[in-house]
Amino acid sequence: MQTAIGEAQWRAISTQDTEELATLIASWAKPGTLLALDGDLGAGKTAFSQFFAKAIGVQGIVNSPTFTIIKEYEGAEMPFYHMDVYRVSLEEADELGLDEYFYGSGVTIVEWASLIEELLPEERLELYLEHTGGEERLIRLKGIGETYAGWCQSLNDREVGKQNG
Ligand SMILES: Nc1ncnc2c1ncn2[C@@H]1O[C@H](COP(=O)(O)OP(=O)(O)OP(=O)(O)O)[C@@H](O)[C@H]1O
Numbered sequence: 649m650q651t652a653i654g655e656a657q658w659r660a661i662s663t664q665d666t667e668e669l670a671t672l673i674a675s676w677a678k679p680g681t682l683l684a685l686d687g688d689l690g691a692g693k694t695a696f697s698q699f700f701a702k703a704i705g706v707q708g709i710v711n712s713p714t715f716t717i718i719k720e721y722e723g724a725e726m727p728f729y730h731m732d733v734y735r736v737s738l739e740e741a742d743e744l745g746l747d748e749y750f751y752g753s754g755v756t757i758v759e760w761a762s763l764i765e766e767l768l769p770e771e772r773l774e775l776y777l778e779h780t781g782g783e784e785r786l787i788r789l790k791g792i793g794e795t796y797a798g799w800c801q802s803l804n805d806r807e808v809g810k811q812n813g
């Protein structure tokens with residue numbers, strides 16, 4: 649069977665719009681959810697992760713995991729695993745035993761996920777964040793697998809709803 653693929657775009661005019669997207673996706677997240685984030689330095693990967701963490705009920709401060717690589721938090725209903733693989737080689741990443749997180753009881757966000765693409769489960773939601781000036785960001789989403797393709801469809805339906813309403 650062929651893997652379902654979905655695509656969507658989200659234009660953020662300000663950080664609030666990025667928070668709106670993170671909050672929406674957080675409402676759909678469940679144990680095993682994987683968000684693969686990419687985009688330039690300062691594009692907003694950590695900011696998105698912080699909004700997401702807040703939305704799933706993580707208390708306290710979520711820092712950039714650039715130096716710690718993996719940080720674990722308790723959300724209201726499940727753990728949140730926050731990773732930044734910018735500074736690890738593929739070999740090092742392979743030894744971290746990431747599958748325990750990906751297939752664990754929590755939800756995972758990986759910053760710079762494309763660097764370890766071959767270690768990622770096939771089914772995931774990819775988000776590419778792009779600076780388009782000031783606080784504006786273009787967030788391109790690709791959902792791989794039925795669930796995530798469906799999320800992209802929901803985002804697209806929502807955009808249509810916005811225009812009609
Ligand atoms: N629309 C927006 N969405 C997200 N962040 C925004 C937006 N507008 C401005 N910002 C700001 O841009 C910065 C993004 O930094 P952040 O650390 O999240 O980037 P990053 O992609 O994680 O970078 P790095 O690759 O260094 O980890 C933050 O200071 C954030 O407040």
Ligand SMILES: [Mg+2]
Binds near residue numbers: 693695712759
């Ligand atoms: Mg970051």
